[in-house]
Amino acid sequence: MSEPLKVFLDEKEMPRQWYNLQADLPHPLPPPLGPDGKPVTPDMLARVFPMSIIEQEMSQQRWVDIPEPILEKLALWRPSPLCRARNLERALQTPARIYYKNEGVSPAGSHKPNTAIAQAYYNKMEGIERLTTETGAGQWGSALAFACRQFGLQCRVYMVRISFDQKPFRKFMMETWGAECVPSPSTNTEVGRKILAETPDSPGSLGIAISEAIEDCVQSENTRYSLGSVLNHVCMHQTIIGLEAKKQLEKIGVEPDILIGCAGGGSNFAGLTFPFLCDKIHGKDMRILAAEPAACPRMSRAPYVYDSGDVAMMTPLLPMYSLGHTFIPPPIHAGGLRYHGMAPLVSLAAREGLIEAHALPQLECYEAAVLWARTEGHIPAPETSHAIALAIREARRAQDEGKERVILLNWSGHGLMDLSGYHAYFSGKLTNYVMSDEEMAKSLKCIENLPKPPPLR
């Protein structure tokens, strides 16, 4: 055997601090705004988040210590392997070297537990007994279910009704970890009861589920709410991915030319790329690429605005690329990428020109995923397939240009819970959704009267 396909780290080599991009971005992040248009203060968030999480959300500190109990739980599956996709390289006949960070090795099968464990820990430390959250396709709900069990917290997950019915296995996972998974809209909340009274067979939506999870949180004592992406603290918790990857690449003396992650809410993308982005800001030459679905093009096509994180506008206004909070993304199988907005930190980095965003159509992504499965073996999640498809584009470009580039992608999760998407692809039932200019204009109407972020100085 030639160069090894995998680079492992020992547990003692695990990063002991998270990296906070806020310390290094050229311009400060515009603050989240309340319904009155004024910056949100920490105490306004205290009913839904524990204070230590709110502090992390607002912190400008470059390095934040990872508490020992979090490291111990992360060690159930971390450090994750850094692998080389040599079979794929051969199939593409590319001179590029393709490395990937395999986040599919976690109990829930994706990168999501990296922040779920941290959030469960901080809530537990502040005496919270129960967390609520929402989930679309189920990745985040199952990650939080797993994490809550690790720290003895109760957990209730509001799962979008249509996914709840179509994907019962995610519910069974949460149940196995002792969490309660409720189809949303439900009769647990006022907003749920209202919707059910009007539309008894409502398929639900992520917006409704967020509203229910927050209402449930606010109404119950010793309960807090937990979010799986978008926010600054979530992006920070995920930087352990990129920090590990840096150490692993150093071990084999490799420096990446191109970093790639798929971008839904932005957390797995941030997790891999932010530690490298720090080097780029300080002068290092590399390209950092976000893979978005063509059905849901935020950084690649939408404006940088203030918008709400949810349909019902229960969250503060966040400065981000957004298709408008009323936008309902088409039913692509990559459920984790079906979001109207984008993490403010990722958005600002894109606005600063530090990140390139690319929009990829669904069929190209499935083609890439199948090629991956048939060469590298592991079946990727439909979200991850977007990063793979973009990496293949870049590997082909390296071939055309005769350049031996090093590509590193975040393999954010496996697709074993999403096999029906593959079957639909092979059956010829999938189509490409590409957002038209008309749809874009229409979907942006809802943000017309919202405050605008300040221009870059």
Place this chain on the structure above:
Amino acid sequence: MSEPLKVFLDEKEMPRQWYNLQADLPHPLPPPLGPDGKPVTPDMLARVFPMSIIEQEMSQQRWVDIPEPILEKLALWRPSPLCRARNLERALQTPARIYYKNEGVSPAGSHKPNTAIAQAYYNKMEGIERLTTETGAGQWGSALAFACRQFGLQCRVYMVRISFDQKPFRKFMMETWGAECVPSPSTNTEVGRKILAETPDSPGSLGIAISEAIEDCVQSENTRYSLGSVLNHVCMHQTIIGLEAKKQLEKIGVEPDILIGCAGGGSNFAGLTFPFLCDKIHGKDMRILAAEPAACPRMSRAPYVYDSGDVAMMTPLLPMYSLGHTFIPPPIHAGGLRYHGMAPLVSLAAREGLIEAHALPQLECYEAAVLWARTEGHIPAPETSHAIALAIREARRAQDEGKERVILLNWSGHGLMDLSGYHAYFSGKLTNYVMSDEEMAKSLKCIENLPKPPPLR
């Protein structure tokens, strides 16, 4: 953090030879017998297996080199991590230390690809273009589908009709790797057509599927048949598990007192334990425990006999513990353990008193699996839960006796494709099947007139 939870090996530390227990067993393995009652010769097997596999099946050589191309493919996921289940130990308050070898990290999610890759390679080397096989719940079929794609072989899997209908996701996995998955009985074969003519809605059985896979193989040119357990070469290919585990334990200076694996056809059990069994035969003190389902107790209750590997008696007679080839195991969720016989090498080791077998009821296994998922995170396959339940019994015994024992178990696969079993457990729909003496006597009738293995000298 204290002692690390995981021990990794570098790829260059991967074992480069398999271990063959035939070289060390105190008594030789009685030969397989043909329909005439005479030992089977290599050429009689040549129509269904490639010659290099037949040689391995009969070899007495202690160490067999692993060809470089096999090592390269195994390196897509191997070496697998050796982990310590410290959360489980704490929950049990046991002085025992529990280690597990995580075979769930393979693309198919179990230990099965270890032999699938080897078998696909040897077939490819002999110019074979296509493999056929059968699968029950789908673990083996998906492993072979993955392996065939790695070496550019076509693959057709006959999947028991009732599982095919109930578990469509396994079929989608095989499809993703480019294999054809056919519900059995099918119209592809004479035996299938005959059964369908008599029973159009036949649910199928493993026996029927084996018959179809062999008939398909024999009728098609350049096609061979592949078996996922039971046979000597399969057990040998799996010894890479135990050989890696030995190296990993050496790294942390730990010696196991108790080894545990679940036993269906016997291959994952053999894979972990045979390299240690070698030491035991040569005087080392340790206990080696096989976990069988109480619904299907071979080594723990059935006689050591000559019996056929399949219901239709298409395979040679093998010397093994068997419930009789006509026995249809009850519908426990651990589909991989629903087999009437047991690998001849494992059977002989048990007969020699080198192995203890224990029969575990289904509910105890699910209870153990849920405790595992809620402490260690990863959700185990229902087969694996038998090994876990037995490890928990031993950990409790260590506590009762105040002994600090070291337990090593083979975590043969994850349960992400088997979540409906967990749901059935939580819904109170599962029961314990324990075979009665009456059923045992009845099921053994079919072997009354078959030849008997020689007594141990």
